[in-house]
Amino acid sequence: MTASYLKEEHELFRQSIQKFLDKEAKPYYEQWEKDRIIPRELWEKMGENGFLCPWLDEQYGGLNADFGYSVILNEELERVGTGLVGIGLHNDIVVPYFDSYGSEEQKKRWLPKCVTGEYITAIAMTEPGAGSDLAGIKTTAVRDGDSYILNGQKTFITNGIHADLVVVVCKTDPHAKPAHKGISLLVVEEGTPGFTKGRKLDKVGLHSQDTAELFFEDAKVPAENLLGEEGKGFYYLMEKLQQERLTVAIGAQVAAEEMLQMTIDYVKERKAFGQRISQFQNTQFKLAEMATEIQIGRTFVDDVITRHMAGEEIVTEVSMAKWWVTDLARRTATTCMQLYGGYGYMEEYPIARRFRDIPVASIYAGSNEIMKNIIAKNMGL
Structure with a gap:
């Protein structure tokens, strides 16, 4: 099911970023994990190819792209690995502060280099x-x-x-x-x-x-x-946190989808007691349950993205998506690792990395407990 906010040009953009990451990121990602850092060269190459802050105005080097392009970038970066989350933070969390609240002089001084990858932000x-x-x-x-x-x-x-x-x-x-x-x-x-x-x-x-x-x-x-x-900093932060939390939910949704798919592939190959693990009823039920919840998550996240792009005030819904989807992804990681058995605990299998990477999503950008506070407050409680 294709989301309503995605058009043909978005899918062409997805193909482009996928091709780029297949060449420039996937072959090196495990080494970057060992090095504990992503080289600046990746940032510069992303800038050269128009993958940094594409939503910015053309006068600053951007493409005037809508948020749908940001969604695609964040999804495809997540598919490589959650360690690339800093690129999404730069693109869709930090640089928007410059664009929204910066003076014209500040924008001219900083934004073009944010687009090329010369400047990395935090x-x-x-x-x-x-x-x-x-x-x-x-x-x-x-x-x-x-x-x-x-x-x-x-x-x-x-x-x-x-x-x-x-x-x-x-x-x-x-x-x-x-x-x-x-x-x-x-x-x-x-x-x-x-x-x-x-x-x-x-x-x-x-x-x-x-x-x-x-x-x-x-x-x-x-x-x-x-x-x-x-004295306006707190208000600026509150205004921008909606998109930050939505970005976290998008990443967690993709992480859950990736974990489910890799586990389906694994249980179809792995055998125990003379049959494939996928043939056990318990395995089928667990996978069916996860698939159902993950589809619910995708439907909700896509709806929230659509409303965010329409400029709606959806703090409550974004808070719901952030806590529920990150919580879902954590449960998914635990269940998937269990289905892998002992191999799931080995670093050579990507589920082990996913299991390590996902818990922090329920902590950063406002803990899930804070999300529930916001929801309760907006319910008049």
């Missing part, structure tokens, strides 16, 4: 003592003439090692009441005095995706790097 929200509670961040930015003096620490930052531009969530007014009204967004550039990247974090999964700690010690950031207005 967004720094989480701190050692503040995650879901964004209003509780401690990082501060004090105005000093034509600069801000930035102090604080961020952690779990996707693209943290490679990042050339980091959108830093900070407090320009630490005494604001309520606290979220004191939050602003500052863009910190690589090489800024006082800005250092810490260690590359050693994660359970997403091994090829660079995740880092970031430190700001009297970092001198030009005032012209303020994104939008002072």
Whole structure:
């Protein structure tokens, strides 16, 4: 079943990105997992082929493409491996902040290089003592003439090692009441005095995706790097989190579909007690149950994508999709590994990597518990 938002040109684009990834990513992905990083060369090649921020306006190097192209990119990157999630973060989570809230000067300065892959972006929200509670961040930015003096620490930052531009969530007014009204967004550039990247974090999964700690010690950031207005940062974040959470749901949906298919292929080949595992009723029931839930997930995600593209306010539905589909993908990973038996626990089988990679999807971009809080609040509870 083809989603209603996909047209012929979208499918041609899918064929193009698939061909590109077959040549430039799939043969090297396992090595990148071992190296614990994706080379910048992939970013540059993606830029050369028009696969970075295609939705941007042509004057900045984009293609004026709709969100459907972003969906296809995220789906095909996920099929290679979840470790490529940083590319989707750059394309559809960070760069949209520049496009929506940046001045014309900022856009001309940053966007073209975001399209070519010369600039890799990150967004720094989480701190050692503040995650879901964004209003509780401690990082501060004090105005000093034509600069801000930035102090604080961020952690779990996707693209943290490679990042050339980091959108830093900070407090320009630490005494604001309520606290979220004191939050602003500052863009910190690589090489800024006082800005250092810490260690590359050693994660359970997403091994090829660079995740880092970031430190700001009297970092001198030009005032012209303020994104939008002072004190509006929290509102900007709330506006953009809808697309971020939808992107996570899309990735989890594809991960579930991939795990189901690889498990179907495996049980048709593997034999036990003189017959193929696929012939056991328990195997058939488990696969039938997963297939049903995954189809429900696909139908719901596609509907949410369609409504998002239409510009609807669907915070509740996106929150539902984010928690339910990531939870589904986690259950799918566990069930599929069980059907593989001991081989599923071996790194040579891709289900092992999927099993490691999927749990964090229910944590980042707002934990699933926060998603349920949002849904309950919007139900009037």
